[in-house]
Each structure stands twice: as C-alpha cells, then as structure tokens.
Amino acid sequence: MAVKALKTAEFDGAIQGSHVAVVDFWADWCGPCKMVSPVIDGLEKAYGDRVLVAKVNVDDEHELAARFGVSSIPTVIFFRDGAEVERKIGVQTAGVYQAILEANL
Amino acid sequence: MSYDVLVIGGGPAGLSAAINVRARNKQVLVVSNPMEESPLWKAEQIDNYLGLPGVTGPEMLRVMHRHAQAAGVEFREGKVLNTMHMENAWYVSIGSDMESAAAIVLAGGVSRGKKFPGEEELLGKGVSYCATCDGMLYRGRPVAVVGYGDSARKEASFLEGIGCKVTYFHRPGSCSIQGSGKVESITCDGKTAAVDCVFLLRPTMAPTELFPGLAVEGGYVKVDRRMATNLPGVFAAGDCTGLPLQVAKAVGEGLVAGQSAAAYAVQNGQGR
Structure with missing residues (x-):
C-alpha cells in the first residue's frame, strides 16, 4: 500500500481510527522533504499493516498545517489513539522514526 | 540524477x-x-x-x-x-x-560566527535556514532575514514575492531571537522587529x-x-x-x- 495522502476533511477520522499513526507534513518546494519521503515510504513497508502512515501536503491543506502549528517542514507527527505523542522537525534517519513507532505500538 | x-x-x-x-x-x-x-x-x-x-x-x-x-x-x-x-x-x-x-x-x-541566543531553542519553531523550504508557511506574515551576501538578498526577494513582510538585517554584528515556544521577535545591533519567523542565511x-x-x-x-x-x-x-x-x-x-x-x-x- 502506498503512503496515504490525507485531506483536511478526512484527517480526524483517519487519525482517530488508527491506534498509531505517523503523518509527514511536506511540500513540493522543499528539498529536505524529498529526502524524508523515501524514509516514510520505508515506514509504510515495515509498519503499514499495524500503523497508519500518511502525508499531508501543507500547500493544499493550509488548515491542517496551521492547526498543528507546522512552522518548518518536513515535520513528522506521531499520534496514538488520536492524540499527538511526539513530533520530529527536519530530516531524521529511519531509525529515529522507527524508535518512536516501536515505543508506541 | x-x-x-x-x-x-x-x-x-x-x-x-x-x-x-x-x-x-x-x-x-x-x-x-x-x-x-x-x-x-x-x-x-x-x-x-x-x-x-x-x-x-x-x-x-x-x-x-x-x-x-x-x-x-x-x-x-x-x-x-x-x-x-x-x-x-x-x-x-x-x-x-x-x-x-x-x-x-x-x-x-x-x-x-557563533549561534545566536535563542537560535538553537527556536529552530523549527520559527527559526529556519531555508527560505525556499519554509517561506510558504509564512505567507502574509512578518519575517526577518539575516543575510550575509547577494544570495541572501535574492532569497529575501523570493520571500517578498510570495507575500512575506520582510525585515532585512545585513551582516549584523550580533542578534538575539526571542519567543517562548515560537519566534516572536529578533533584535540585531539594537534594532528589534516583531516577526513570526527568522531566516538565518549564513554563507556556510x-x-x-x-x-x-x-x-x-x-x-x-x-x-x-x-x-x-x-x-x-x-x-x-x-x-x-x-x-x-x-x-x-x-x-x-x-x-x-x-x-x-x-x-x-x-x-x-x-x-x-
């Protein structure tokens, strides 16, 4: 399954419907986001059966970016039972994201 | 490639x-x-x-x-x-x-040059090193650019082009960035500007x-x-x-x- 691109209207339902979710806030014009993108794809491959792995384009979904106070991208936010548990701003290695997922599964 | x-x-x-x-x-x-x-x-x-x-x-x-x-x-x-x-x-x-x-x-x-006071703490919370990456998140809002050369001026023009209200600090001697949880203002060489974001565009x-x-x-x-x-x-x-x-x-x-x-x-x- 590919990483799910979430729109504002479906966001809350998707996050609340997943025990654990990870969301990558990104945009086309952001070089560092392009580096994180394959890492997020890797998370989907490794955890996709247990975790919602999604992305939000901050250009298309201003509201979501503003609601979560995303002020620098890439920002990757982790949710557990619908509530934010952690966020990582900027480029991180796969291991950093995996450790957070493992701690919340 | x-x-x-x-x-x-x-x-x-x-x-x-x-x-x-x-x-x-x-x-x-x-x-x-x-x-x-x-x-x-x-x-x-x-x-x-x-x-x-x-x-x-x-x-x-x-x-x-x-x-x-x-x-x-x-x-x-x-x-x-x-x-x-x-x-x-x-x-x-x-x-x-x-x-x-x-x-x-x-x-x-x-x-x-050393990091400015407030830079480390507010990185990703309004402090950015990349105008093309984060500029769009600050459309229509006041931002500061701390620049050291012509390429920084170009990035400041890019920010103005997408609707940011830019205060430009050219090669300041010293700056400090203030805010709790997010950037609220920057002071460079005694001049303070209330801004939502500070772009620090150092040469290296x-x-x-x-x-x-x-x-x-x-x-x-x-x-x-x-x-x-x-x-x-x-x-x-x-x-x-x-x-x-x-x-x-x-x-x-x-x-x-x-x-x-x-x-x-x-x-x-x-x-x-």
Whole structure:
C-alpha cells in the first residue's frame, strides 16, 4: 500500500481510527522533504499493516498545517489513539522514526 | 540524477577535488555559493601560491573555475541544508532540490560566527535556514532575514514575492531571537522587529550541522591521510580541516580527497 495522502476533511477520522499513526507534513518546494519521503515510504513497508502512515501536503491543506502549528517542514507527527505523542522537525534517519513507532505500538 | 561524487564548496579545495574526480572519469557535481561570495574573492593579492605570485583572489577563482568547467565538472548554485546516508548513497538537499552521490567531499570552508541566543531553542519553531523550504508557511506574515551576501538578498526577494513582510538585517554584528515556544521577535545591533519567523542565511552551514555524528577536533573536521572523515564515503578538504587556511594546502588536500572519493565511489557505487 502506498503512503496515504490525507485531506483536511478526512484527517480526524483517519487519525482517530488508527491506534498509531505517523503523518509527514511536506511540500513540493522543499528539498529536505524529498529526502524524508523515501524514509516514510520505508515506514509504510515495515509498519503499514499495524500503523497508519500518511502525508499531508501543507500547500493544499493550509488548515491542517496551521492547526498543528507546522512552522518548518518536513515535520513528522506521531499520534496514538488520536492524540499527538511526539513530533520530529527536519530530516531524521529511519531509525529515529522507527524508535518512536516501536515505543508506541 | 545520481553522481559518483558530490562536492560541497566551490573554492580551491572543492574545485581541486572535482577535477581529480573527473580525471578518473567519474561524474561530479559541485554545489556552492556564487564565486563572488567566496572569502578568497576578497583577497587583493596572493603571494605564496607556487608559480602565480601576485595573483588576485578573483583571478585565481576564475581560472580555477574555468579549469573545472573544461574538465566536465557540473555546477549547482545553492546551499546544502541536509544530508542523509541511505543504502550506500548520500542524499543531499539543496534548497528545493535533492541530489544523491556515492561519495561526498566536504570543502565548505570555515563557518564563521557563533549561534545566536535563542537560535538553537527556536529552530523549527520559527527559526529556519531555508527560505525556499519554509517561506510558504509564512505567507502574509512578518519575517526577518539575516543575510550575509547577494544570495541572501535574492532569497529575501523570493520571500517578498510570495507575500512575506520582510525585515532585512545585513551582516549584523550580533542578534538575539526571542519567543517562548515560537519566534516572536529578533533584535540585531539594537534594532528589534516583531516577526513570526527568522531566516538565518549564513554563507556556510557548520559541518556538524550538515553531517550529524561527524568527528571534529579543535573546531575542525577530523580527517586521516586519505582525507577520510569518520563517516562512510565522506571526505573533507581545505579550510574546514584546519590550519593553515591557505590556497596551496586546500588544493593539495582537494586532490587527495577527490581521488579518495572517486575510489570509494568505484568500490561502493551502484553499478556505475
């Protein structure tokens, strides 16, 4: 399954419907986001059966970016039972994201 | 596309590394600021470079640049913001682009200036090093640009173009950034501006910011005789490795780093 691109209207339902979710806030014009993108794809491959792995384009979904106070991208936010548990701003290695997922599964 | 070697920095060390990668018929990309922003550009006269007594900084840079171009070196103007090692390749973000290479030569010179008070704490919370990355998040809002050269002015114009209200601080002596949880204002040389974001556009990122885990010694990148750092496939040359900060030393180290990086790319590149 590919990483799910979430729109504002479906966001809350998707996050609340997943025990654990990870969301990558990104945009086309952001070089560092392009580096994180394959890492997020890797998370989907490794955890996709247990975790919602999604992305939000901050250009298309201003509201979501503003609601979560995303002020620098890439920002990757982790949710557990619908509530934010952690966020990582900027480029991180796969291991950093995996450790957070493992701690919340 | 993917390169064998990506060189960060277009001064004597970087260009020397690049032509030596080309001498082994490998593909190389040099990422750098415009030549005119090199510290060497300001040198009025260089008297200790063998065979070229009295040459000026601009003359030297132009002739080295021409040599590299003739050798088939590719160039990209911009600043490397992040790097990541993944599956035998280095991924590098340059403004809104990304490139990859089997090996890296770090030849970005010395980063001058310390971090400002508030910079570390508010990084990602309104402090940004990349106007093209984060500018769009601040459309219609007040931002500050702390700039050190023409490329920073261009980035400030880009921000104005997308609707940011820009206060520009040109080469300030000292700044501090205030805010709790997010940026609220910046004060540079006694002048304060209330802003939502501060873009710090320094000419060079500190090597340890670019490469987390990079070993340094006395403020300089630690290298061995092959100019290898402690990170796989990352070599360093020139001023960033330490004193003396001289062109001849940079060119020699660039040669070694270029050869080492090309050899590394042959051994570890993906079928190139």
